[in-house]
Amino acid sequence: MHQEYTIIEGDFVNAGKASSSVKKTLKQLDVNPSVVKRVVVALYEAEVNAIAHAYGGKVLVDIDEDKIHMVVADKGPGIPDIAQAMQEGYSTARPEVRDMGFGAGMGLPNMQKNVDKLDVKSTVGVGTTVEMEVNFS
Amino acid sequence: MFHHALEINEPRCIGCARCMKVCPTEAIRIRGGKAFIQGNRCIDCGKCHEACPVDAIFIKQDDFQSIFDYPHSVALLPAVFLSQFPSDMSVTRIYAALKDLGFKHVFEVESSASVFAEAKGRYAEHHADDEPLISSFCPAIVRLIQIKYPSLVNNIMPIKAPLDLSAMYALKALGDRGIPREEVGIFYVTPCAAKIAAVKSPVGEKRSIIDGVINMDSLYNRVYKKIKEQGKSYSFQPSKSPNLSADAILSTLTNGERRLCMAKRSYAIDGLQNVMDFLDKLENDEVEGVEFLELRACDQSCAGALLSCDNRFLIGERMYNRARKAAERERNGEVPRDREIDKYREYLLANANVDKVQPRSMMTLDKDRKVAFQKMERINRLKEFLPKVDCGLCGAPTCDAFATDMVINRVGLTRCVFYQRHLQQKNEITRQECLAAMNAVWGTDRMNDPKD
Ligand SMILES: Nc1ncnc2c1ncn2[C@@H]1O[C@H](COP(=O)(O)OP(=O)(O)OP(=O)(O)O)[C@@H](O)[C@H]1O
Numbered sequence: 001m002h003q004e005y006t007i008i009e010g011d012f013v014n015a016g017k018a019s020s021s022v023k024k025t026l027k028q029l030d031v032n033p034s035v036v037k038r039v040v041v042a043l044y045e046a047e048v049n050a051i052a053h054a055y056g057g058k059v060l061v062d063i064d065e066d067k068i069h070m071v072v073a074d075k076g077p078g079i080p081d082i083a084q085a086m087q088e089g090y091s092t093a094r095p096e097v098r099d100m101g102f103g104a105g106m107g108l109p110n111m112q113k114n115v116d117k118l119d120v121k122s123t124v125g126v127g128t129t130v131e132m133e134v135n136f137s
Numbered sequence: 138m139f140h141h142a143l144e145i146n147e148p149r150c151i152g153c154a155r156c157m158k159v160c161p162t163e164a165i166r167i168r169g170g171k172a173f174i175q176g177n178r179c180i181d182c183g184k185c186h187e188a189c190p191v192d193a194i195f196i197k198q199d200d201f202q203s204i205f206d207y208p209h210s211v212a213l214l215p216a217v218f219l220s221q222f223p224s225d226m227s228v229t230r231i232y233a234a235l236k237d238l239g240f241k242h243v244f245e246v247e248s249s250a251s252v253f254a255e256a257k258g259r260y261a262e263h264h265a266d267d268e269p270l271i272s273s274f275c276p277a278i279v280r281l282i283q284i285k286y287p288s289l290v291n292n293i294m295p296i297k298a299p300l301d302l303s304a305m306y307a308l309k310a311l312g313d314r315g316i317p318r319e320e321v322g323i324f325y326v327t328p329c330a331a332k333i334a335a336v337k338s339p340v341g342e343k344r345s346i347i348d349g350v351i352n353m354d355s356l357y358n359r360v361y362k363k364i365k366e367q368g369k370s371y372s373f374q375p376s377k378s379p380n381l382s383a384d385a386i387l388s389t390l391t392n393g394e395r396r397l398c399m400a401k402r403s404y405a406i407d408g409l410q411n412v413m414d415f416l417d418k419l420e421n422d423e424v425e426g427v428e429f430l431e432l433r434a435c436d437q438s439c440a441g442a443l444l445s446c447d448n449r450f451l452i453g454e455r456m457y458n459r460a461r462k463a464a465e466r467e468r469n470g471e472v473p474r475d476r477e478i479d480k481y482r483e484y485l486l487a488n489a490n491v492d493k494v495q496p497r498s499m500m501t502l503d504k505d506r507k508v509a510f511q512k513m514e515r516i517n518r519l520k521e522f523l524p525k526v527d528c529g530l531c532g533a534p535t536c537d538a539f540a541t542d543m544v545i546n547r548v549g550l551t552r553c554v555f556y557q558r559h560l561q562q563k564n565e566i567t568r569q570e571c572l573a574a575m576n577a578v579w580g581t582d583r584m585n586d587p588k589d
């Protein structure tokens with residue numbers, strides 16, 4: 001089952017659209033609530049990053065009977081040092097983003113914690129692709 | 138099966154589908170020209186009752202005469218009951234009328250408000266992991282969470298609502314006066330449908346200790362009539378002290394619990410749509426650091442309850458005024474009578490807990506994920522045929538709900554008028570087939586010419 005969502009740069013109001021819709025689907029499939037929560041948290045963080053740090057992008061979701069596969073791909077500045085970005089507390093968030101309550105440098109670590117597979121690929125000046133997978137049981 | 142207080146009076150129902158459109162859990166369908174409530178989705182919020190133009194949705198109550206089955210019948214009154222009456226109507230007169238109607242004793246539900254608050258406080262001390270803790274006060278909210286937000290059931294504090302605590306208090310207090318349990322009949326005067334459902338099939342308890350339920354609007358009429366009959370000749374010993382403390386009176390209004398809780402961050406949210414908007418966010422972990430939530434299904438909380446006899450803001454105002462007077466008397470050193478409950482405080486606190494609330498998800502398509510997955514794929518395929526105008530002519534509230542009904546309840550796609558047109562164009566459906574599909578939803582007499 002395939003779902004696609006578009007992310008628009010700076011559109012914090014609609015952050016969470018993709019994760020909310022995915023949540024509804026997983027509830028219907030009777031996926032364990034704690035697993036649903038992990039999926040939603042991770043996808044939400046990835047959505048926000050594409051809104052806050054890049055110039056928008058796409059969310060591609062594929063669900064099958066026993067796992068969910070999510071790709072959040074953006075056009076943006078890219079991440080020069082992924083290992084550094086993965087560290088808790090590391091953030092380059094601009095002041096206006098921090099004013100909105102983001103920028104604790106916890107997004108990527110949170111994704112790492114909540115998914116079974118995480119793969120971040122990035123090219124400076126081109127964009128970033130975050131690929132995540134969560135098994136249902 | 139779960140008990141529901143809301144029922145459709147079929148002969149009266151005109152099949153206008155207004156109820157179907159307002160139901161927050163999409164529990165209503167139209168079949169054969171009549172509304173039908175799906176029990177597993179209904180939370181007894183009463184939105185349908187409000188929307189019905191012909192009063193075809195009624196709230197089942199117990200027969201008033203059953204109060205005479207008990208030598209000691211108790212009216213368990215919610216604080217909003219007294220505020221239904223104009224402010225120049227004295228509490229003494231209302232109490233006198235209640236006694237005249239046959240009640241031996243009157244207790245107010247909110248007399249246990251302080252016990253309820255303390256029970257929640259004690260629970261909160263040991264359950265920081267389940268924050269934000271959600272009050273168990275409003276039964277429609279408890280049911281909403283069970284069916285629509287199953288991942289949040291553990292956030293609900295498994296504590297008896299003031300209604301049950303006060304019923305226990307009444308039984309205990311009367312017992313101490315030498316009245317045996319069998320002789321006591323506790324009749325709860327309910328301001329809403331959800332509380333009836335909660336009494337008839339309580340969440341987290343085997344059975345309720347309440348013996349009967351009387352709708353607040355019907356009792357209001359009886360009391361009013363009685364007062365008129367009595368004229369100036371009524372006899373009743375007015376009590377010298379106020380019945381309820383200001384805090385207790387305010388507890389049923391929005392912010393009534395929140396203002397007394399110790400949480401650093403908490404919200405009081407009223408109105409089902411507002412509550413659902415917030416729970417959606419909460420479920421996604423988008424709100425952090427909130428310790429306590431007071432959630433009420435009705436706009437203006439119980440002042441806006443379904444069985445209220447006046448405008449919610451006028452009732453709220455009367456409650457505030459009553460609370461202000463009570464506060465003034467408390468300041469002057471008078472002790473409100475609800476402090477009598479202090480004698481039983483430890484007993485009530487020891488018995489205030491119920492079992493953890495269990496999820497009852499209506500969202501799940503099938504227990505077997507493989508089957509659920511197949512059903513969802515079929516639903517998604519069917520959705521592509523639907524116009525997404527949510528016209529309701531298929532007898533379901535939205536195109537999405539209809540797609541689900543097709544797969545779960547095997548209703549046919551030809552019920553969609555858009556799809557009918559689509560088939561007509563290709564000459565793949567007869568006029569009779571179209572009519573049959575319409576009749577299945579709207580009944581057989583809706584397509585007739587109007588009588589002159
Ligand atoms: N999609 C992206 N495009 C460009 N840079 C990114 C992207 N995602 C993350 N980064 C970089 O990695 C850093 C760390 O990201 P992370 O999500 O962990 O924290 P944050 O977004 O700064 O703060 P928080 O997520 O806690 O609100 C960001 O500050 C940013 O420099």
Ligand SMILES: [Mg+2]
Binds near residue numbers: 049103107108
């Ligand atoms: Mg981030």
